[in-house]
Amino acid sequence: MTTTQARTEPDDAPGTDPHAGTPGAHGSGHGPHGYSAQKDAHLKRLRRIEGQIRGLQRMVDEDVYCIDVLTQVSASTKALQSFALSLLEEHLRHCVAAAAEQGGVELDAKVAEASAAIGRLLRS
Amino acid sequence: MTTTQARTEPDDAPGTDPHAGTPGAHGSGHGPHGYSAQKDAHLKRLRRIEGQIRGLQRMVDEDVYCIDVLTQVSASTKALQSFALSLLEEHLRHCVAAAAEQGGVELDAKVAEASAAIGRLLRS
Amino acid sequence: MTTTQARTEPDDAPGTDPHAGTPGAHGSGHGPHGYSAQKDAHLKRLRRIEGQIRGLQRMVDEDVYCIDVLTQVSASTKALQSFALSLLEEHLRHCVAAAAEQGGVELDAKVAEASAAIGRLLRS
Amino acid sequence: MTTTQARTEPDDAPGTDPHAGTPGAHGSGHGPHGYSAQKDAHLKRLRRIEGQIRGLQRMVDEDVYCIDVLTQVSASTKALQSFALSLLEEHLRHCVAAAAEQGGVELDAKVAEASAAIGRLLRS
Numbered sequence: 001m002t003t004t005q006a007r008t009e010p011d012d013a014p015g016t017d018p019h020a021g022t023p024g025a026h027g028s029g030h031g032p033h034g035y036s037a038q039k040d041a042h043l044k045r046l047r048r049i050e051g052q053i054r055g056l057q058r059m060v061d062e063d064v065y066c067i068d069v070l071t072q073v074s075a076s077t078k079a080l081q082s083f084a085l086s087l088l089e090e091h092l093r094h095c096v097a098a099a100a101e102q103g104g105v106e107l108d109a110k111v112a113e114a115s116a117a118i119g120r121l122l123r124s
Numbered sequence: 125m126t127t128t129q130a131r132t133e134p135d136d137a138p139g140t141d142p143h144a145g146t147p148g149a150h151g152s153g154h155g156p157h158g159y160s161a162q163k164d165a166h167l168k169r170l171r172r173i174e175g176q177i178r179g180l181q182r183m184v185d186e187d188v189y190c191i192d193v194l195t196q197v198s199a200s201t202k203a204l205q206s207f208a209l210s211l212l213e214e215h216l217r218h219c220v221a222a223a224a225e226q227g228g229v230e231l232d233a234k235v236a237e238a239s240a241a242i243g244r245l246l247r248s
Numbered sequence: 249m250t251t252t253q254a255r256t257e258p259d260d261a262p263g264t265d266p267h268a269g270t271p272g273a274h275g276s277g278h279g280p281h282g283y284s285a286q287k288d289a290h291l292k293r294l295r296r297i298e299g300q301i302r303g304l305q306r307m308v309d310e311d312v313y314c315i316d317v318l319t320q321v322s323a324s325t326k327a328l329q330s331f332a333l334s335l336l337e338e339h340l341r342h343c344v345a346a347a348a349e350q351g352g353v354e355l356d357a358k359v360a361e362a363s364a365a366i367g368r369l370l371r372s
Numbered sequence: 373m374t375t376t377q378a379r380t381e382p383d384d385a386p387g388t389d390p391h392a393g394t395p396g397a398h399g400s401g402h403g404p405h406g407y408s409a410q411k412d413a414h415l416k417r418l419r420r421i422e423g424q425i426r427g428l429q430r431m432v433d434e435d436v437y438c439i440d441v442l443t444q445v446s447a448s449t450k451a452l453q454s455f456a457l458s459l460l461e462e463h464l465r466h467c468v469a470a471a472a473e474q475g476g477v478e479l480d481a482k483v484a485e486a487s488a489a490i491g492r493l494l495r496s
Contacts, residue, residue: 042184050177057170060163066215070241073208077201077248081494084197089487091190096464097479100472107469115461117191118490120198122453123371124205205370213363220340221355224348231345239337242366246329247495287432294429301422308414314463315489321456322492325449329496332445339438365439368446372453 038090045083052076084121088114162214169207176200208245212238286338293331300324332369336362410462417455424448456493460486 053076059069091114099110177200183193215238223234301324307317339362347358425448431441463486471482 039184039187043181046177046181046184050174050181053170053174053177057167057174060166060170063163066211066219067237067241069211070208070215071244073204073211074241074244074248077204077208077245080197080201080204081248084194084201085487085491085494087190087193087197088490089483091194092464092468092486093479093483095190096468097472097475097483100469103469107465111461111465111469113191114464115457117194117198118460119457120195121201121490121494122457124198124201209363209367209370212366213359216340216344216362217355217359220344221348221351221359224345227345231341235337235341235345238340239333242336242369243333245370246333287435290432291429294425294432298422298425298429301418301425305415305418305422308411308418311411314459314467315485317459318456318463318489319492321452321459322489322496325452325456325493325496328445328449328452332442332449335438335441335445339442343438361439365442365446368443369449372446372449 038086042083042087045079045086049076049079049083052079081121088118088121162210166207166211169203169210173200173203173207176203205245212242212245286334290331290335293327293334297324297327297331300327329369336366336369410458414455414459417451417458421448421451421455424451453493460490460493 052072056069056072056076059072096107096110096114099107176196180193180196180200183196220231220234220238223231300320304317304320304324307320344355344358344362347355424444428441428444428448431444468479468482468486471479
């Protein structure tokens with residue numbers, strides 16, 4: 001199964017990056033949102049999930065038995081949830097903790113926001 | 125709709141590359157597993173999900189705010205689950221129904237298999 | 249941190265069961281909907297889940313540490329999903345299989361109904 | 373951090389409480405874990421869920437159509453998840469925020485613990 005993912009194109013149009021002006025700021029791994037430190041790990045995970053989705057296309061294309069396709073869907077969903085969880089953990093560690101230092105309204109807003117995100121994950 | 129399951133055609137996959145220049149080989153949509161009739165719809169869904177996963181990579185790459193990334197993860201998970209559900213519905217309609225005609229052991233096996241797949245989806 | 253969980257009171261007063269006095273009303277166990285054969289097993293499972301929910305009330309009441317409460321919530325949710333799955337499996341084996349013998353519209357309706365139920369479980 | 377939660381009122385209408393007879397066992401109600409402020413709300417939710425589980429027993433007992441039972445299971449699961457979410461939100465607001473003030477190892481431990489709990493919820 002080739003999940004090659006060759007990428008010859010220039011990376012993701014930095015010109016359209018809202019954070020542009022500091023393109024070098026990524027990669028260095030100290031982004032503004034906590035998760036940048038582990039950016040490479042996140043991207044690697046997501047590329048693997050992309051490979052799984054491509055694998056699903058091949059399976060459907062080749063008339064693989066539905067139950068086997070479903071097993072692979074479960075694996076992909078699990079991988080996505082696991083990615084979400086690691087993102088969330090970083091968010092709690094950095095953003096929510098930072099808000100806690102400010103306390104009050106700021107903290108309440110961050111916690112409500114994180115809880116809403118967890119609620120969406122639970123329902124998906 | 126005939127759930128005949130007859131497979132007189134040579135098995136897809138003479139070449140190794142699924143997508144290699146034989147688009148007409150599939151598309152005919154009369155595969156052995158029930159879901160082939162909707163193969164195009166399935167592939168379209170999966171391509172959209174693949175696009176969502178790539179979108180996630182861009183978001184991470186551009187240091188988009190974690191909560192917004194999580195919202196997109198929820199959307200992708202939901203899309204995957206919805207794909208699984210449509211696959212499962214076809215499976216029940218064709219494979220399980222076909223097994224029901226044979227009854228007994230065959231039906232029990234198919235139902236147990238489908239239930240196990242549903243269980244995996246619930247836990248993912 | 250007190251995770252005491254001390255339980256000095258007699259457990260859940262079995263004598264107060266609202267269904268108590270009418271045991272003979274059920275028990276026949278051969279209902280019209282497939283799952284009756286396993287009715288006793290189902291009721292036993294549900295009673296255990298009810299006990300878990302009561303346990304949750306005690307935990308909250310005794311200020312047990314939130315994470316421990318959450319662990320118990322996860323166990324109860326899992327037990328509910330597992331109950332749902334066994335119910336669904338019986339439904340497929342009996343109702344959907346019966347519909348398959350009639351075929352056509354009847355089968356389509358039953359499969360659509362079962363799929364919708366599975367969808368609700370996935371989203372809950 | 374003060375999560376005082378003083379509770380001077382008599383606990384939970386002991387007259388209607390099925391667990392009555394031991395009202396004094398709890399009642400102090402000013403626990404260390406953040407969620408006590410909303411203890412009454414939590415207990416009310418849980419009692420409603422307990423009622424739903426009893427309703428499920430009645431449905432099974434009366435041979436209600438499986439799909440309708442499954443719909444009720446979905447509702448109960450949703451209610452449990454919603455309860456978990458409100459508990460988690462309080463936990464983040466109080467315990468995790470308190471840990472954030474201490475920072476370092478303490479915060480890391482709390483965040484890892486909360487993330488593990490969220491992971492269990494996602495998988496249940």
